[in-house]
Amino acid sequence: MxxxxxxxxxxxxxxxxxxxxxxxxxxxxxxxxxxxxxxxxxxxxxxxxxxxxxxxxxxxxNTLRAFGNAMYAAEPNDDDDREEAEAAVFNLACTRASRMTADKRERAEYVAKGVFRRYRYMHQGGQSANEDPLIKPEQFRSWMSAEYGVKLQSAAWGRDWEPFVQLCFDACYDIDAKALGxxxxxxxxxxxxx
Structure with a gap:
């Protein structure tokens, strides 16, 4: 080792x-x-x-362990760890976000799942060497639609979704640091x- x-x-x-x-x-x-x-x-x-x-x-x-297992465990992750990690990212990002309508909050949950998947890909295998595959908003919106069936409007992306995406990435970094510390x-x- x-x-x-x-x-x-x-x-x-x-x-x-x-x-x-x-x-x-x-x-x-x-x-x-x-x-x-x-x-x-x-x-x-x-x-x-x-x-x-x-x-x-x-x-x-438990939440930190689930996040770390979903990110780095050598064995295939179980869905419980991944779901708990996604929920942790969503909950932390929501505590830092401005108020949302119920409809936006429902879509935001899927945005958090998508950001977690992006973050996991970027840090896969512990090397943190992969580029963000969905860095462009068009790619991310297209992937969200294909993966989850969630439509995110392109109009006013910078106002409506870009800040929340960044809050989700910040949440991933913060939870990751607490788990790895x-x-x-x-x-x-x-x-x-x-």
Whole structure:
């Protein structure tokens, strides 16, 4: 297990390679014969490091844990984690937004889901290297219509939706930071002790 970032540690901590296997071989379900030396204690070191990260994750508030799992877990996320993460983004963005009509609030819930999906894609795999695929309002509106059947008007986009989209991204960053903070603390302590 490499400890380069809290995001990567969250992702990698659930791999459980068997003795002598790399985590990739464990995931693929095959063992590739190599000319290198035989089994080592790497699996024990991985388990120790992963256990510390898993322990930090387990101590997080349910919403933060669900957000982190939806974002970074190595195993396929369950819908409960994703739905709780989307709800957290929506609720936080709404607390920061100006008042909305009931109709706009209903559509705003889907906007928050869409922004969460964009944010997750951008930070997928813990590297945070992907560009926002729906950065242009036309692309985002088209995707929202195709994915959720929600129509967002292009007229007055800058007034009606752009601020809420930004509030959703801000909420994602804030929740992400709260979820990753304790993991970063554990990593810092492990590196300091090394």
């Amino acid at each position: 490499k400890i380069n970032s809290a995001r990567q540690a969250w992702h990698d901590c659930n791999y459980n390679p068997a003795p002598g296997q790399t985590s990739d071989a464990a995931v693929l379900g095959v063992v590739v014969q190599k000319t290198e030396r035989g089994p080592t204690a790497d699996h024990a070191i991985h388990a120790t490091l992963a256990g510390r990260v898993q322990s930090a994750i387990a101590r997080l508030h 304790p993991i970063g603390g554990v990593i810092y302590k492990m590196k300091e002790a090394a």
